[in-house]
Amino acid sequence: MDLPINPPVKPMLAKPVADIPAGQLYEPKWDGFRSIIFRDGAEVEIGSRNEKPMTRYFPEVVEAVLANFPARAVIDGEIIVADTGRNTLDFEALQQRIHPAASRVKLLSEQTPAGFVAFDLLALGDEDLTTLPFAERRARLVECLADAKPPVYVTPATDDLATARRWFAQFEGAGLDGLIAKGKELGYEPDKRVMTKIKHKRTADCVVAGYRVHKSGENRIGSLLLGLYDERDVLVSVGVIGSFSMAVREELFTEMQQLVTTFEGHPWNWAAHEQGERTPRKNEVSRWNNGKDLSFVPLRPERVVEVRYDYMEGLRFRHTAQFERWRPDREPASCTYQQLERPVRFQLADVLTSH
Structure with missing residues (x-):
């Protein structure tokens, strides 16, 4: 050229x-x-x-x-x-x-x-x-x-x-x-x-159902895995939060140990799900980060966190959500898709012809 x-x-x-x-x-x-x-x-x-x-x-x-x-x-x-x-x-x-x-x-x-x-x-x-x-x-x-x-x-x-x-x-x-x-x-x-x-910018109350360890060490949280209940009362994986200081990552690791459980009976027990259903465990190597381990530590889904997000893509947050605050006043079962603000449908063709 x-x-x-x-x-x-x-x-x-x-x-x-x-x-x-x-x-x-x-x-x-x-x-x-x-x-x-x-x-x-x-x-x-x-x-x-x-x-x-x-x-x-x-x-x-x-x-x-x-x-x-x-x-x-x-x-x-x-x-x-x-x-x-x-x-x-x-x-x-x-x-x-x-x-x-x-x-x-x-x-x-x-x-x-x-x-x-x-x-x-x-x-x-x-x-x-x-x-x-x-x-x-x-x-x-x-x-x-x-x-x-x-x-x-x-x-x-x-x-x-x-x-x-x-x-x-x-x-x-x-x-x-x-x-x-x-x-x-x-x-x-x-x-x-x-x-x-x-x-x-919007907020949502989500269930914390797992975590991944930080790349710097096994005693630090890398990200917390978030879920929302659908109309069938199934906890669906919707995204993660992971922007924490190193000190907070260590504190979170200590806090989360009391909730650590096994995959048996966990809502994201990947072996019990039908093939093709989205869970955090599915496809443990990311195609966008070759070799990155996406396995996680399951937690009892008992804690609720309020997060900030921009919008949904299908069933998940389009981008990584941001921590807002813990919600000890909320029951996990109340964290459903119904709380989410849904934009009014607009035609892409009308956007492309707007001048």
Whole structure:
């Protein structure tokens, strides 16, 4: 490739803020794989957040880039997969697209095809645009992709705060992850947190049903495993909390010993579950952290903890939850899915056509 900007390039990042700032350009925060895509004629490279190419995993995106991008361009955006049945984003299906077998990659590209949502233009032709104000880069992006067809899209954007607040409330129902706010005069600064992101924050009371030890030693808690009861009164694994100081990890380890039990009779006795049901014990080696042991120590499900989370993906917290406080006043049986706030369903197609 011989572009004004060549791979790898680290993407510009966002820092979290509590509320939507005024006087910015606002975009939906897409829940996908961040990717800077480079096209130089017939050559295409799909970059990633960690600068490792993802080109081989998304052959259908390569085809879409060749059909829709300018002949020479560098465009920042997000690779997404849509659940066409629910008309929402499907991050879990997107994760499955990273597979070592070429035959599997080809099959998944047909079964769960990905798309690309563009939100910044870094280079066009022989021009390096990274020093231009974002508002100008945005206008150039809209212009150069004016005739693009699905699965290539330009993200919606607005400078109206009321519209941004409406998007923040509505778009979560289509599987989106909040808002991104960018200064209109902002140049493109790779690997710097110069944008802001606003995400939903909620709390839930969960049952603590197990723990994993910390990598630094057997007498420290690495993470606590959380559960919620479903309509069948089955305790379902919903996620973990794990952001503790080292002193607290040791204190928690001591506290939890009185609750340690065996897998016999435990709600997550993996051997008693039907194949395919989600439990913390299922697939003890993570495909995303090769060799990482995901086994856990079972606890009697008697303690309740209040945690902060942003949103659910299926039956689980989308991201790692955060400790809020212990709830000795709550009975474990009261920790059900019914307490959770569910966003009103919104159509992904309507998000992609919002301007």
